[in-house]
Amino acid sequence: MKQIKINSARLISSIYEIARIGKLSNGGVRRLAFSKNDLIAKKKIIEWCEELGLNLSMDSIGNIFARLENNKNFTKKSTGIGSHLDTQPHGGKFDGAYGVLAGLEVIRTIVEKKIILKRPIELIIWSNEEGCRYTPPLMGSLFFTNSVKLKNLKKLKDSEGILLEDELIFFHNLGLKKVLNKKIDSFIEIHIEQGPILEKLKKSIGVVIGAQGSRGLNVDFVGEDSHSGTTPMNVRKDTVVALSNFVVDFTNEAKKLHKDLRATVGSIVTLPGSRNTVSGKSSITVDIRHKDPNILNKIEKIIANIGRKIELRLKVHVKIKKKLYGSKNNAAPNISFSLENTSLNKKLKKGKIPIDKKIDFHGMTVFEAERLFSQTVITCYENNFRNLLFVTGKGVLKKHNEDSHQVKLYYGKIRSGFFSWVKKNELQKYILAVEQASIEHGADGAFFVYLRKKKF
Numbered sequence: 001m002k003q004i005k006i007n008s009a010r011l012i013s014s015i016y017e018i019a020r021i022g023k024l025s026n027g028g029v030r031r032l033a034f035s036k037n038d039l040i041a042k043k044k045i046i047e048w049c050e051e052l053g054l055n056l057s058m059d060s061i062g063n064i065f066a067r068l069e070n071n072k073n074f075t076k077k078s079t080g081i082g083s084h085l086d087t088q089p090h091g092g093k094f095d096g097a098y099g100v101l102a103g104l105e106v107i108r109t110i111v112e113k114k115i116i117l118k119r120p121i122e123l124i125i126w127s128n129e130e131g132c133r134y135t136p137p138l139m140g141s142l143f144f145t146n147s148v149k150l151k152n153l154k155k156l157k158d159s160e161g162i163l164l165e166d167e168l169i170f171f172h173n174l175g176l177k178k179v180l181n182k183k184i185d186s187f188i189e190i191h192i193e194q195g196p197i198l199e200k201l202k203k204s205i206g207v208v209i210g211a212q213g214s215r216g217l218n219v220d221f222v223g224e225d226s227h228s229g230t231t232p233m234n235v236r237k238d239t240v241v242a243l244s245n246f247v248v249d250f251t252n253e254a255k256k257l258h259k260d261l262r263a264t265v266g267s268i269v270t271l272p273g274s275r276n277t278v279s280g281k282s283s284i285t286v287d288i289r290h291k292d293p294n295i296l297n298k299i300e301k302i303i304a305n306i307g308r309k310i311e312l313r314l315k316v317h318v319k320i321k322k323k324l325y326g327s328k329n330n331a332a333p334n335i336s337f338s339l340e341n342t343s344l345n346k347k348l349k350k351g352k353i354p355i356d357k358k359i360d361f362h363g364m365t366v367f368e369a370e371r372l373f374s375q376t377v378i379t380c381y382e383n384n385f386r387n388l389l390f391v392t393g394k395g396v397l398k399k400h401n402e403d404s405h406q407v408k409l410y411y412g413k414i415r416s417g418f419f420s421w422v423k424k425n426e427l428q429k430y431i432l433a434v435e436q437a438s439i440e441h442g443a444d445g446a447f448f449v450y451l452r453k454k455k456f
């Protein structure tokens with residue numbers, strides 16, 4: 001198969017252009033779902049899709065579909081590619097936006113190179129993935145898969161009392177065609193790593209083989225409000241003590257049950273929340289995740305047991321309510337397989353630049369900026385820039401509010417196809433030696449590549 005290369009500089013600059021919408025002073029991004037910034041970002045993407053002549057449509061919850069129909073088979077189910085554009089209150093530049101813009105870049109490349117596909121490809125932007133302004137998270141894709149009802153979603157209010165249906169009007173007024181019953185064949189999402197595992201393994205990219213099952217529970221503790229000064233310890237029905245015991249027991253039992261089980265108490269509310277009142281009502285959220293439903297059943301039973309023991313011991317009622325269920329899903333094996341065999345990976349293994357051993361990208365933090373960056377290095381090399389010096393700044397490598405973020409400057413050079421890091425105090429030497437400079441930069445000028453034709 002012929003290998004097709006995307007334009008990584010264009011991808012980076014698109015990511016940076018979108019990152020300006022809702023930009024925070026500390027480098028992060030705030031683009032809450034259904035907010036004005038969310039709307040502006042989507043308008044921009046729609047504009048780009050229109051330039052490509054894509055067939056645009058939107059469903060009732062604001063999911064956007066932009067389909068490339070450049071062959072006779074466009075009636076077939078399509079391959080979706082995309083992600084989300086909404087962020088957490090202190091989100092990062094790459095979370096979601098990278099997936100959307102990588103999808104757009106793929107379509108831009110296909111259009112540019114006049115490639116005819118066997119089935120249509122379409123960019124998909126899911127609404128409200130984060131779920132921090134309106135819950136549940138993954139709202140757009142849950143709606144798409146008929147897992148939530150529109151009439152329930154419309155009545156949701158944010159913390160300021162703004163109805164979701166009122167915000168949705170602005171999105172429907174963007175003027176896209178309405179889509180009611182859309183079917184896609186498969187969906188590909190490129191996403192930054194949310195956890196620390198790839199980074200630990202010193203890998204820059206991995207292929208997801210599935211999503212683990214998840215369950216969300218709410219646990220309410222009901223005791224009795226009483227005065228902190230006058231109520232003796234042995235007659236209290238203190239829900240803070242009860243919930244503290246619960247959290248410790250639950251966490252310990254989960255650790256014992258299975259090493260891959262993820263068990264989290266993420267939110268605690270105690271009422272009335274007063275310094276001098278013994279709390280008579282408290283609530284916590286419990287989040288459990290594992291690929292095996294049997295393990296999830298077991299931990300649910302353990303949770304019920306812990307609740308019963310606490311009721312007996314502390315004279316507080318424990319009510320456990322099931323809230324959310326996410327079933328385990330395997331990724332389509334053919335898609336995972338072809339992703340593992342992408343041109344980038346092949347090149348890394350056997351390509352012209354001996355990246356896997358002699359080029360060490362591992363000193364960098366592991367997330368997608370690094371991959372974009374390494375693609376640019378490959379591009380430069382293939383264009384016969386045999387020696388290149390690069391400097392990448394905090395703008396590219398800073399990802400706000402994510403586990404793996406670090407802010408650093410990295411310097412490196414490629415000499416006759418071999419990569420090495422450059423010490424900061426030696427940097428000037430190389431910069432002075434630059435004969436031909438080409439600067440590729442994102443919106444805030446953070447990405448530089450200096451090229452020179454002669455050997456160092």
Ligand SMILES: [Zn+2]
Pocket residue numbers: 084095096129191
């Ligand atoms: Zn995301």
